Amino acid sequence: xxxxEGKQVRKRKTTDVDEDSLVIxxxxxxxxxxxxxxxxYERLVKLSRDVTIESKxxxxxxxxxxxNEDSESLLSQSHxxxxxxxxxxxxxxxxxxxGEDPYQFLRAYSPGLQEFIEAVTFYHYLHSGSxxxxxxxxDDLTFAPPDPATAxxxxxxxxxxxxxxVTVRVHVPPLEYMLxxxxxxGELMRLTINxxxxxxxxxxxxxxxxxxxxxxAFLSYGNVSRELNRKMSTLRQSLHKVENACYTIQVRGSExxxxxxxxxxxxxxxxxxxxxxxxxxx
Numbered sequence: 620x621x622x623x624e625g626k627q628v629r630k631r632k633t634t635d636v637d638e639d640s641l642v643i644x645x646x647x648x649x650x651x652x653x654x655x656x657x658x659x660y661e662r663l664v665k666l667s668r669d670v671t672i673e674s675k676x677x678x679x680x681x682x683x684x685x686x687n688e689d690s691e692s693l694l695s696q697s698h699x700x701x702x703x704x705x706x707x708x709x710x711x712x713x714x715x716x717x718g719e720d721p722y723q724f725l726r727a728y729s730p731g732l733q734e735f736i737e738a739v740t741f742y743h744y745l746h747s748g749s750x751x752x753x754x755x756x757x758d759d760l761t762f763a764p765p766d767p768a769t770a771x772x773x774x775x776x777x778x779x780x781x782x783x784x785v786t787v788r789v790h791v792p793p794l795e796y797m798l799x800x801x802x803x804x805g806e807l808m809r810l811t812i813n814x815x816x817x818x819x820x821x822x823x824x825x826x827x828x829x830x831x832x833x834x835x836a837f838l839s840y841g842n843v844s845r846e847l848n849r850k851m852s853t854l855r856q857s858l859h860k861v862e863n864a865c866y867t868i869q870v871r872g873s874e875x876x877x878x879x880x881x882x883x884x885x886x887x888x889x890x891x892x893x894x895x896x897x898x899x900x901x
Contacts, residue, residue, distance in 0.1 A: 660727050663715055667731030670708045674734040677701055678806060681741055685810060686817025697742055710762050713787040721790035729795060736799025741806050753796045761788035801850035804830055808857035811864050820868050827861045834858055
């Protein structure tokens with residue numbers, strides 16, 4: 620072993636950084652730009668999370684419309700909630716994206732955008748029985764400059780928007796719209812089961828025809844993306860459940876008591892045993 624005296628301690632040479640160097644100045648600017656971009660990305664993620672939460676709550680409210688005597692009031696409340704999401708959260712997202720390439724931040728706000736599209740399309744189906752188009756959603760997420768004469772500066776939710784003088788929008792790529800519509804089919808499947816439980820045996824057939832048109836349209840696009848392929852598998856499962864519900868109502872509806880049809884569609888073992896018991900009693 621070498622003696623301690625033989626060991627040489629190497630010291631790092633410290634050199635002063637020339638802050639006036641063009642290379643150092645360029646890297647300092649890059650640092651500021653990257654920090655701003657990361658901060659914007661995090662703000663968009665938080666806004667997207669808020670949009671997702673509020674959109675889910677709206678969807679839960681829309682599911683209460685089926686079989687409810689006060690359905691018009693629930694639809695009105697749901698429309699108001701969607702409007703608040705658009706004018707508060709989505710407008711803030713559009714202002715964050717002003718002057719930016721939206722595809723650089725798409726992954727940050729994509730989950731909230733898809734959930735919002737799902738809620739809006741579900742509302743439109745319950746309200747008018749139709750599918751809202753991509754252009755309609757894009758128009759709804761385009762915000763013109765507010766009128767200074769009518770803007771309420773005292774409102775903390777809208778005060779930051781008063782200084783905006785340009786039109787901003789949340790860019791909705793066609794693929795994001797398709798992914799949101801694919802999620803809609805899961806809510807339509809739940810709507811079918813709930814409607815049968817509420818005694819409406821006609822709605823499942825309307826929903827089934829509507830879902831078949833969506834399924835056939837999606838098939839025409841082929842292999843577009845991995846995420847769309849995954850949601851297409853879920854769409855097929857939802858459509859299969861709705862078709863089974865229509866089959867049960869049409870073919871076996873006369874055999875099964877109406878108060879047990881919803882349980883039979885859910886496939887629980889308890890309902891099957893109850894149905895068999897009642898069939899034996901008859």
